Structures are given as C-alpha cells and as structure tokens.
Amino acid sequence: MSEGLGEQILGKHASVAEVAIKLGEMAAPLSRDEARVEADRCYFCYDAPCVEACPTGIDIPGFIGKIRTGNVRGSAVTILESNIFGGGCARVCPTEILCEEACVREAQEGKPVTIGSLQRYATDVLMATGEQPFTRAPLTGKRIAVVGAGPAGLACAHRLAMLGHDVVVFEARPKPGGLNEYGIAAYKVVDDFAQREVAFILGIGGITIEYETPLGPDLTLDHLRQAFDAVFLAIGLADPNALGVPGEDQAGVMDALGFIELLRQDPVQAAALARGNVIVIGGGNTAIDAATQVRLLGAETVTLAYRRGPEQMGATKVEQEWAQTHGVTIRHWLAPVAIEHSAVAFGRTRLDAGKLVVTDERVTLPADLVLKAVGQSFLPEPLTPASAPASFANRIGVDQTYQTSLPGVFAGGDCVSAGEDLTVQAVAHGRDAAIAINRYLST
Amino acid sequence: MADLSVNFAGIKSPNPFWLASAPPTDKEYNVVRALKAGWGGVVWKTLGEDPPIVNVSSRYGAASYGGNRIMGFNNIELITDRPLDVNLREIKSVKRDFPDRAIIVSLMVPCEEDAWKKILPLVEDTGADGIELNFGCPHGMSERGMGAAVGQVPDYVEMVTRWCKQHSRMPTIVKLTPNVTDILAPARAAWRGGADAVSLINTIMSIMSIDLDAMAPTPVVGGMGTHGGYCGPGVKPIALRMVGEIARDRAMAGLPISGIGGISTWNDAAEYIALGSGTVQICTAAMHHGFRIIEDLTDGLSNWMDQKGYARIKDFQGKAIPNFVHWEDLNINFKTLAHIDQDLCVQCGLCHIACEDTAHQAIGATRVDGKRHYEVIEAECVGCNLCAHVCPVDNCITMNPAETGLAFSTWKEHPNNPLRVDNPPLSTKALV
Numbered sequence: 001m002s003e004g005l006g007e008q009i010l011g012k013h014a015s016v017a018e019v020a021i022k023l024g025e026m027a028a029p030l031s032r033d034e035a036r037v038e039a040d041r042c043y044f045c046y047d048a049p050c051v052e053a054c055p056t057g058i059d060i061p062g063f064i065g066k067i068r069t070g071n072v073r074g075s076a077v078t079i080l081e082s083n084i085f086g087g088g089c090a091r092v093c094p095t096e097i098l099c100e101e102a103c104v105r106e107a108q109e110g111k112p113v114t115i116g117s118l119q120r121y122a123t124d125v126l127m128a129t130g131e132q133p134f135t136r137a138p139l140t141g142k143r144i145a146v147v148g149a150g151p152a153g154l155a156c157a158h159r160l161a162m163l164g165h166d167v168v169v170f171e172a173r174p175k176p177g178g179l180n181e182y183g184i185a186a187y188k189v190v191d192d193f194a195q196r197e198v199a200f201i202l203g204i205g206g207i208t209i210e211y212e213t214p215l216g217p218d219l220t221l222d223h224l225r226q227a228f229d230a231v232f233l234a235i236g237l238a239d240p241n242a243l244g245v246p247g248e249d250q251a252g253v254m255d256a257l258g259f260i261e262l263l264r265q266d267p268v269q270a271a272a273l274a275r276g277n278v279i280v281i282g283g284g285n286t287a288i289d290a291a292t293q294v295r296l297l298g299a300e301t302v303t304l305a306y307r308r309g310p311e312q313m314g315a316t317k318v319e320q321e322w323a324q325t326h327g328v329t330i331r332h333w334l335a336p337v338a339i340e341h342s343a344v345a346f347g348r349t350r351l352d353a354g355k356l357v358v359t360d361e362r363v364t365l366p367a368d369l370v371l372k373a374v375g376q377s378f379l380p381e382p383l384t385p386a387s388a389p390a391s392f393a394n395r396i397g398v399d400q401t402y403q404t405s406l407p408g409v410f411a412g413g414d415c416v417s418a419g420e421d422l423t424v425q426a427v428a429h430g431r432d433a434a435i436a437i438n439r440y441l442s443t
Numbered sequence: 444m445a446d447l448s449v450n451f452a453g454i455k456s457p458n459p460f461w462l463a464s465a466p467p468t469d470k471e472y473n474v475v476r477a478l479k480a481g482w483g484g485v486v487w488k489t490l491g492e493d494p495p496i497v498n499v500s501s502r503y504g505a506a507s508y509g510g511n512r513i514m515g516f517n518n519i520e521l522i523t524d525r526p527l528d529v530n531l532r533e534i535k536s537v538k539r540d541f542p543d544r545a546i547i548v549s550l551m552v553p554c555e556e557d558a559w560k561k562i563l564p565l566v567e568d569t570g571a572d573g574i575e576l577n578f579g580c581p582h583g584m585s586e587r588g589m590g591a592a593v594g595q596v597p598d599y600v601e602m603v604t605r606w607c608k609q610h611s612r613m614p615t616i617v618k619l620t621p622n623v624t625d626i627l628a629p630a631r632a633a634w635r636g637g638a639d640a641v642s643l644i645n646t647i648m649s650i651m652s653i654d655l656d657a658m659a660p661t662p663v664v665g666g667m668g669t670h671g672g673y674c675g676p677g678v679k680p681i682a683l684r685m686v687g688e689i690a691r692d693r694a695m696a697g698l699p700i701s702g703i704g705g706i707s708t709w710n711d712a713a714e715y716i717a718l719g720s721g722t723v724q725i726c727t728a729a730m731h732h733g734f735r736i737i738e739d740l741t742d743g744l745s746n747w748m749d750q751k752g753y754a755r756i757k758d759f760q761g762k763a764i765p766n767f768v769h770w771e772d773l774n775i776n777f778k779t780l781a782h783i784d785q786d787l788c789v790q791c792g793l794c795h796i797a798c799e800d801t802a803h804q805a806i807g808a809t810r811v812d813g814k815r816h817y818e819v820i821e822a823e824c825v826g827c828n829l830c831a832h833v834c835p836v837d838n839c840i841t842m843n844p845a846e847t848g849l850a851f852s853t854w855k856e857h858p859n860n861p862l863r864v865d866n867p868p869l870s871t872k873a874l875v
C-alpha cells in the first residue's frame with residue numbers, strides 16, 4: 001500500500017485541536033495531594049547528590065521541603081532563582097540521566113523522588129498567578145546584545161536584567177524560545193507553554209527582542225561589539241546533518257527537525273504527512289521524538305533505524321521505551337546506504353575491533369516518508385566574514401566564564417563546545433554567562 | 444498456635460483486644476459488628492445519668508505527619524448522648540448474644556454516693572462482666588465535677604472506687620487520666636479503694652492545631668474551639684511510661700492493668716503486654732480503619748508468639764518490667780558505637796549533618812574517588828543513637844556494643860556524683 005515517497009495523499013484535514021489530542025501529553029501534572037505525597041518521599045539530603053546532578057544546581061531538597069510545608073510560592077522562587085526556565089525544564093529534562101538518576105532513593109529502591117514532576121507542580125502554581133517574582137537591581141545604564149532567543153539567550157537576558165542591565169535580543173525567527181518552540185516534542189510542552197514561559201521571563205522588564213533580525217551580513221558581530229557594552233552569542237546549532245547517501249534529496253525525505261518544527265508551527269499540515277510507512281534514521285532524542293509523534297499522528301508503521309546498538313543510542317532508556325510503548329519499532333545495527341523510490345536500503349553493521357563497519361548484507365524497508373535525525377552541527381556562517389571568535393571542536397570556543405577569544409563577547413548553549421546539548425545546560429550557560437558579563441562590565 | 448485468651452481481673456476474654464469506651468462502642472449496632480469481626484471485648488461508651496448530654500459539631504481534630512493521616516487525634520465529644528435505658532437494653536442483648544466476650548460498661552455519674560448506688564444495680568442487671576470508672580474525660584465533663592475532675596484528686600478516686608465495690612459485685616476497673624503530674628497517686632488511690640484493675644491512659648488535654656484562617660483551635664465550632672482529649676499513635680510513648688510506672692510499683696504488684704494509648708498494631712499491643720498489661724484497649728486505630736484491623740492484631744500477635752515460643756499471653760506478660768529501671772540504675776560503663784554499613788549507605792548525608800550540627804561531630808563527610816563517603820569517627824562517637832534514627836535506610840547504621848574493659852557501675856557509685864553511696868554528703872549522713 002506504499003504510495004511512493006512524496007506522493008502522500010493529503011487526507012481529510014484534522015483540526016489543530018484534534019492533532020493536539022492525538023499527541024496527548026507525556027506526563028500529567030501532579031495534583032496538590034499527589035505533590036505532597038511525593039514531596040514526603042524526599043529525605044532532605046545534606047550535600048544532596050541530586051543538586052550536583054542538576055546542571056543549574058537547583059536546591060532540590062529545599063524546594064521540595066517547601067512543597068511539603070505548603071509554601072509553594074517559595075518553592076517556585078527557589079527553583080526559578082537557579083533556573084528561570086524551571087517550568088520548561090521540569091517538562092523536557094531527561095531527569096532519568098540527571099537529578100533523578102542521582103537521587104539516593106534511586107540507589108535505595110530504584111524509585112527516585114520524581115523531582116521533575118514536583119518542579120513542574122511548584123512552578124505551575126506560581127506561573128498561574130502571572131507574578132514575576134524577581135525585581136531588577138538599580139539600572140546600570142549598560143546595554144548588552146544577546147543573539148538568539150533560545151533558552152541560553154533568554155536565561156542570560158533575564159539574569160542581566162535582574163542585575164540592572166538593559167538587553168536587546170536579536171532573533172532570526174519570528175518567534176522566541178529557540179528549540180523550546182521549534183524543536184521539543186509537542187507532547188512535552190502542551191498548551192503553548194513555550195510562549196507562556198517566554199512571556200513570564202520577559203515580565204522582568206528591560207529586555208526587548210528584535211525578531212527576524214539575524215546576525216549575518218546585515219548585522220555583524222563587529223557592529224554589535226561597537227553598539228553594545230557586551231555581546232552574548234546563543235545561536236544554537238542551525239544545521240541538520242546530512243546522511244550523505246544517494247536519493248537523500250528527493251521529496252518525502254526531510255529532516256526530522258523540520259518535521260517537528262512543522263508539527264509545532266502547523267500541526268494540521270504535519271499530521272497530513274503522517275501516513276503509511278515512516279522510517280526515522282538516527283538514535284538521539286530528536287529521532288525518538290519525531291518517530292513517536294509521527295506514529296501518534298497516524299502513520300501505519302514507524303521504524304527507527306539506528307546504526308549502532310541500544311547502549312550507544314543518545315536517547316535515554318526511558319525515551320526508547322516511551323517510543324516503543326507508543327508503537328515505534330526500533331531496529332539497531334542498520335546504516336542507510338541508499339534511499340529509493342519507496343524504500344530505504346540499509347546495510348547491516350557490526351563492530352569490528354571497536355570500529356563500525358557496514359557489511360554487505362542489505363535490508364530494505366518500505367517507506368512513504370523518511371525523517372533524518374542524525375544530529376545538527378554548528379553553522380559558523382553568521383559569524384563570518386567579520387572577525388569571528390576562535391572555534392573549538394567545530395563550535396565556538398569559550399573559557400570557564402563563557403568568554404570567547406574576543407573581549408566582551410561571550411557565548412553559551414548548544415553553540416559552544418562545553419557540556420551536553422540540553423535545555424537545562426543552555427540555561428546554566430546563559431545564567432552563568434550573565435554573571436560573568438556583569439563582572440566583566442564592573443571591572 | 445498461641446493461646447490468646449486472657450482472664451483479666453476475673454473477666455474472661457478470648458483475646459486481649461478490647462475496644463475502648465468511645466464511639467466504636469456507642470451502640471449495639473457497632474458493638475455487634477466489632478464482636479463479629481473478632482474483638483475480644485468492648486468497654487461500652489460511658490453511660491451517665493439522664494437526661495443525656497448533647498454534643499457539638501464538629502468534634503474531632505487530627506494531626507498528619509509525613510503524609511500519614513491521624514498521627515494524633517483529639518475529640519471534644521462527651522459521654523454517651525443516648526438515654527440510659529436504651530443503652531442498658533442493648534448491653535443486655537449483646538451480652539446475651541456474645542456470652543464468651545468481655546462486655547464492660549463504662550460509667551460516669553456525679554461524685555455522690557446515691558448517684559452510684561442508683562446506677563450500679565441497673566448495670567449489674569444487664570449481665571455485663573464488669574465496670575470501668577471513667578475518671579479521665581478531660582473536657583466537658585470535668586467542668587461538671589466529673590471525669591478528670593475526679594481523676595485528678597486521689598481522695599475522690601479512692602472514695603468512688605470504694606462505693607462501687609460496696610454497691611456491686613462486678614469487677615471494677617478504674618480508668619486513669621494522664622492529666623496529672625504523678626500517675627502513681629491516683630493509681631494507688633484506686634488500689635486503696637479496692638479496684639480490681641486500672642486502665643490507662645485516657646486522653647491528654649490538648650489543642651490539636653490552630654486554624655490560621657478561622658484563627659481558632661480545631662475542630663472549629665462556629666468560629667471557636669476548645670481544648671480536647673489527645674489520643675492516637677502520638678500518645679503511645681506517654682501512655683507506656685505511665686503503664687510501666689504502675690506495673691513496677693512494688694506496693695501495687697499484681698494489680699491488673701488494661702493498657703490504652705496509641706495502639707495500632709499487634710506490635711504495639713505486645714509492648715504494652717510486655718510492660719505488664721493484661722489486656723489492651725484500642726480506639727483511634729479502629730476509628731481510622733474500622734473493626735477489620737482485629738484480624739491482623741490477633742493473627743500478628745499469635746504468629747509473633749509462636750515465633751518466640753510464647754504459648755500463652757502470660758508467658759511474656761510483664762517480661763520487660765524488671766528491665767524498666769530508674770536512670771541511676773543504668774550501667775554507666777556500657778558503651779555502644781555507631782557503625783555504618785557502607786554497602787547499604789545511599790549517601791544522603793543525613794547522619795553527618797545531624798551529628799555534625801547537633802551531636803558530637805563523629806561522622807566524617809569525605810569524598811572517595813569523587814563519591815560521597817560517610818564514616819563514623821569512633822573516638823568521637825558517644826553512642827547517642829541520633830544518626831541511626833535519622834538514617835533512612837533500615838539497618839544501615841547499627842549501634843554495636845564496644846568493649847570498655849570496665850565493670851558494671853552506676854551513677855550511684857560514680858566519682859562525679861556528689862551524692863554517691865560511698866560518700867554520702869553531711870545532710871544524708873545525719874539522716875542515716
């Protein structure tokens with residue numbers, strides 16, 4: 001029943017609401033009683049391992065203790081003090097490899113305190129009031145340019161605003177949020193949460209965002225350095241990697257990121273693509289998210305093909321199980337060798353003395369849609385031809401204070417080489433870079 | 444299988460578990476359900492003179508702790524609010540239908556001999572196995588010169604007990620109030636008055652909490668509250684101590700004790716029995732979970748007795764009394780040291796911060812290969828046990844006896860004791 005790549009018949013269009021219902025929400029919020037019960041499971045550890053495992057170092061026993069005493073506003077402030085994206089991180093963090101993996105109850109009984117769900121509970125309560133709990137220090141008169149309105153850029157902007165500086169954010173796209181808006185799976189952030197969170201963050205004041213104003217030929221780094229007291233680069237990874245196999249350019253083959261973006265921005269249109277047999281190529285959480293969403297939207301079969309084994313997958317175990325329980329078939333040790341008219345040809349792979357080799361054995365799987373999710377790379381073009389900061393490991397190089405090789409130019413988030421490509425990591429970079437910028441400006 | 448039956452001051456009961464005088468024993472309907480479920484006996488909700496009292500709404504307060512409901516419970520109810528003849532009729536019917544169970548009738552009438560003379564024959568006529576004198580209710584009744592108002596005055600306790608022994612043939616249990624400084628005083632008064640047994644504790648005067656919106660004690664009755672009687676798991680340690688004091692008192696040796704206060708499990712009951720109780724009474728746990736808890740109370744106690752080789756309740760009753768001593772009789776040369784089982788430790792750091800901040804700086808916090816490591820510094824440990832209490836992992840911290848090489852010795856002989864026996868001060872010398 002394969003119709004050939006790119007030949008999907010656009011079915012009866014579902015409404016945006018219907019698409020949202022199909023996708024559902026990954027985790028339901030906790031009720032007040034559930035939160036109290038879960039909070040009671042926390043031991044209030046001293047020198048708590050969970051805190052160390054959180055890239056933003058949230059005082060986890062502290063905020064959970066406040067839920068326990070009914071001081072929910074205080075709890076939310078404790079979270080947001082360390083991580084202004086505390087609400088978003090509560091939804092998107094792979095807690096199973098962060099705080100919850102380190103929770104002593106995981107060691108004790110294999111059941112960590114569900115820190116993420118408690119964090120969501122507390123921040124939801126505060127955000128529902130519309131209150132911005134932070135105030136700005138006396139204005140300094142300094143102006144900082146932030147490039148990129150993703151988690152790193154906005155976390156930096158919020159902290160700079162708190163410290164009394166004025167911030168202008170230059171964003172290439174028409175909407176703020178970065179991958180929170182364009183990349184994160186829809187079932188993790190329902191009800192337009194990414195935009196509500198940005199509005200909450202901007203509530204501090206002192207931050208203006210210039211949309212559709214990319215850093216590039218018309219707005220160079222040199223110009224920003226002249227016009228502002230400091231610059232923070234947070235432009236993420238703009239360039240999805242290619243497979244490098246024949247047939248990659250035909251219709252019906254798209255970047256998984258592009259598909260997710262379409263889904264987040266035009267759900268009806270994306271739902272229409274989710275038909276027949278879909279093959280997702282990759283092993284990270286982008287692959288998992290794309291595969292699960294395309295399946296939830298109605299694709300008949302969804303196969304996630306990864307060239308190595310389950311242990312090597314970038315996606316966590318929880319994510320892999322999530323996809324599998326939602327009808328995605330995960331096949332390991334398959335590397336694409338060619339994309340045909342309505343199928344993908346894979347070569348079976350194996351490890352040879354630690355090196356991945358593609359054998360002669362071929363496996364061909366039918367495909368109506370192919371989604372490529374083999375990572376994104378840093379795209380250095382916006383920084384050239386003007387004098388660009390030095391790079392490191394193909395991204396922007398920074399020191400421990402997020403300063404680049406150029407004085408007054410800082411960078412953080414996915415576009416730098418330090419740390420993992422996670423929202424929470426980007427937030428930590430942004431916050432700490434703001435503190436470093438503040439120090440730079442006051443010396 | 445262990446034999447759980449008891450003979451308590453002449454009252455036979457198939458097991459030591461009685462429902463205490465309270466709402467669970469308020470009327471025939473409840474009592475029949477309880478007896479059918481397997482309770483050994485009931486102490487009927489306290490009867491009084493007609494016209495019956497009236498209760499307010501609402502009536503209960505409770506404390507939750509650590510997510511658990513009803514760690515403590517309090518009430519501002521009074522004695523039965525039903526007419527005397529209705530209660531008496533129902534008691535008679537229950538005793539007729541359940542001849543093997545212990546049916547005790549709790550009584551509270553004014554502190555006048557005639558009042559007691561009048562009610563006692565009516566109770567005797569029901570065929571009940573015994574009476575329990577409620578000298579404990581801390582609210583509502585004491586303002587009328589009954590309940591705790593009597594229980595706090597040893598002379599009254601003795602006098603009323605004597606009347607009951609004079610005017611009835613029924614075994615008389617005196618229920619003591621804990622709202623006194625010395626529990627031995629009313630217990631001895633009951634004993635002098637001829638009581639066949641004592642039961643304790645009744646509830647403790649309490650304010651459960653303040654409703655910070657209503658700005659009134661809970662339970663809030665139309666905007667105001669009053670003190671009530673505290674009971675439930677939270678009172679068990681207080682009650683156990685009072686039971687122990689009476690049990691080890693030489694003069695009253697052999698006086699049967701019905702232990703009451705915070706009993707929720709067979710384990711709690713076993714502790715009361717080990718400290719001398721012949722029966723135990725339960726209220727809050729039944730009000731929390733219903734009568735069905737009797738199944739595990741009896742089954743659990745029986746299994747534990749089998750495991751320990753106790754064939755009858757008597758075989759372990761009172762076994763802990765000789766070991767309940769005064770502080771000055773403890774071996775001051777005995778020492779334990781905390782020990783952390785590193786395989787069980789989950790590195791929560793709670794032992795460290797507790798000992799570091801509030802005890803003896805005897806648990807070191809270090810990192811071994813980057814991993815948190817907590818270790819007892821034996822030279823600093825005084826064996827206080829704080830760490831073992833805060834550790835969330837069962838058996839992770841154990842207190843192990845340490846060899847001191849010193850002989851048994853008590854504070855009475857200790858050189859720091861100015862009153863030590865080998866060096867009595869002048870004033871005591873003059874006395875001896």
Ligand SMILES: Cc1cc2nc3c(=O)[nH]c(=O)nc-3n(C[C@H](O)[C@H](O)[C@H](O)COP(=O)(O)OP(=O)(O)OC[C@H]3O[C@@H](n4cnc5c(N)ncnc54)[C@H](O)[C@@H]3O)c2cc1C
Nearest residue numbers: 148150151152172178179214215236413414421422423426
């Ligand atoms: C599909 C997908 C799913 C993911 N799921 C998760 C998840 O579940 N949990 C998790 O923790 N992480 C997840 N991540 C990773 C996470 O989204 C990123 O680590 C995080 O968003 C990085 O933040 P950032 O601010 O550095 O970059 P981005 O979020 O990429 O933001 C960069 C911003 O800069 C703008 N920009 C780019 N170039 C320019 C320019 N030249 N001029 C001006 N503006 C520019 C972009 O438009 C964007 O708004 C996911 C990533 C992907 C791709």
Ligand SMILES: Cc1cc2nc3c(=O)[nH]c(=O)nc-3n(C[C@H](O)[C@H](O)[C@H](O)COP(=O)(O)O)c2cc1C
Nearest residue numbers: 677680797800801802803825826827828829830832
């Ligand atoms: C280990 C310990 C020792 C105590 N020693 C004393 C004491 O020497 N003098 C005193 O007045 N109270 C003493 N107390 C009682 C406390 O001061 C306090 O009144 C009691 O613990 C009740 O308060 P809390 O339970 O809210 O902490 C002690 C309490 C504890 C736990």
Ligand code: SF4
Nearest residue numbers: 042043045050103104
């Ligand atoms: S490690 Fe777990 S139990 Fe300990 S403080 Fe963190 S969340 Fe609480």
Ligand code: SF4
Nearest residue numbers: 798824825827828830
């Ligand atoms: S027993 Fe007391 S002194 Fe010893 S380690 Fe534990 S808390 Fe510290």
Ligand code: SF4
Nearest residue numbers: 788789791792794834
């Ligand atoms: S309290 Fe127990 S589990 Fe926690 S660090 Fe100490 S010994 Fe380990």
